[in-house]
Amino acid sequence: MSLAIPAALRPALAQPVAVFGEGVSGQGVLALLRVLGLPGVTYDERGTGFTAERASGHALVVFSPGFAANHPWIQLAQAAGLECLGEIDFAAQFWKGRVIAITGTNGKTTLTEFLTHAQRQEWEVAHAVGNIGRPLARLVADTAGGTADDLAVCEVSSFQAETMRHFRAEAVLWTNFAEDHLDRHADLRAYFEAKWRLVTTAAPQLVVIGASVARHARELGIDPGGATVVDTEGQASDPELHDTVFSAYPLRENFIVALAWWRAVKRPPAKLYAAARSFRLGRHRLAKIEGHGGATWWNDSKGTNFHAVEGALRGFERPVHLILGGKRKGGDVAAFVARIAPRVAHAYLIGEAAPALAEACATAGVAHTASGTLMAAVTAAASVTHPCDHILLSPGFASFDQFRNYEERGETFERLVQERGNPAAIR
Secondary structure, eight states: OEEEEEEGGGGGGGOOEEEOOOOOOHHHHHHHHHHHHHHHEOOTTTTSHHHHHHTTTTEEEOOTTTTTOHHHHHHHHHHHHHHHHHHHHHHHHTOSSSEEEEEEEHHHHHHHHHHHHHHTTTTEEEEEEETTSSHHHHHHHHTTTOOTEEEEEOOOOOOHHTTTOOOOEEEEEEEEOSOOOTTHHHHHHHHHHHHHHHHHHOOSSSSEEHHHHHHHHHHTTHHHHHHHOOOOOSSSOGGTTTSTTTTTTHHHHHHHHHHHHHTTOOOHHHHHHHHHHHHHOOOOSSSOOOOSSSSSSEEOOOOOOHHHHHHHTTTTTSSEEEEEBBOOSSSSSHHHHHHHGGGGGEEEESSHHHHHHHHHHHTTTTTTEEEEHHHHHHHHHHHHOOOOEEEEEEEOOOOOOSSSSHHHHHHHHHHHHHTTTSSSSOO
C-alpha cells in the first residue's frame, strides 16, 4: 500500500529533506522518507552541523522535539526560505487513521498506555505513539499510513505542540498542569500556551481537561471554551479500582480523565474498569523493589518534575528517604522543597541540581546529604535506613546531566539496589 504525498508538500519534497536530530524522532522521519522513496539528510549538534551553505540544498526541514522554535538552525532555515515542520506535524499528514491526543504535565504516558490497552481489549487496532517513545513518523512508516480503522493514541508534549500546524485529533485529553520545562518555555504562561496550542490546532470534537488545567486557564485568563472539565482532584476512593494501579493518587487522576472520555463516546464504563484490572504500569513509574530484611526501595525515575515528586510522596503514610536531583529545567526549587519538606525524612541529592537543592533543604529544615552521584546516594541511604523505611528515587529533574535518559537512570538504580546485598532482589 503506497502513501500519497499531499499536494501542498510536493514542492518542498522536490529536494532532499533536512532532518534535525538523529535520535528516535529523526530516525522515524528517515524511515518514513524511505517508505516515500525520498532522500533525507540528518543534521545533529553532535555530528554534522547545519549551515547556510547546506540550507541551499533543501526546501524542507523536519525537526525533532528537542529543537525549540528559536533554535539557531531553525531560524537560519526560515531565513533561507525553507519550510520547517516538527516530526509529529510532518507525519500526521500521511496518517490515514484516527487520533486521540494525550497531554499533561504528568500522567500522559500512563494514560496513553492505558487507553491503548483498553482499546485493544475491545479488539481495536490501537497504537501508543508520540512522546511515549515511538514517533508517529515511525508508526506511519511501519504501517504504510495505517487504515481508516486504526487508532493512534498519541502522547503530545509541549515541545511538540508549540509549533504544531497540521496535526489533527478527534479528541484531546489533558490530565493536569503544573510547573515544568521552564528552561525551554519563557514562563508558566508560555508553557501553558504551548500545550493549549494542541487544543486549538488539532481541532478536536471533544476536549477533556483535568481540574488543575481549568484552574490555570482561569488564572491565566484563557477561555477553555467548550472543553469538558473533570473534577480530577481529591476524589473519594473507588471500590471498583481496588487492586489496580489506579486505586490511589497520582495515578487515580489518569483513570478519571479516561473514564470521562470513555463515557463521552458512549462506551460502557464496566469495560474500562475491566481494562484497569488487567493493566500494568511501564517501568520506572513508582515501581516497588522488594527488600529482604531491609528497607523497601522504589524506582520512580520517570518523575522528572516537581509535580511528579509531590504526587509520588502523597502515596506514603510516613516521611521517606528521597533521592532527588538531576539536570535543572527551571522552576522555583526553594518553593518545591518547602512543599515536600513534611514528607521527607532525609534527602540524598544528586546531579547538577544538588547545590541548589542543598541550599533549599537547609532553609526548609530538611535533613540532607550532598551525594553527587546515584551510587553514592544509594550507598548512603542503605547505611542509615531501617527495615520499616521507604527509599524513593523520584528525582524531580531531567536525567541528562549524568544519564542518557530516565530509563538508564532507573536501570542503574535497580542494579545498584540489587548489588547492595541488604535491600536486594527485584521480583
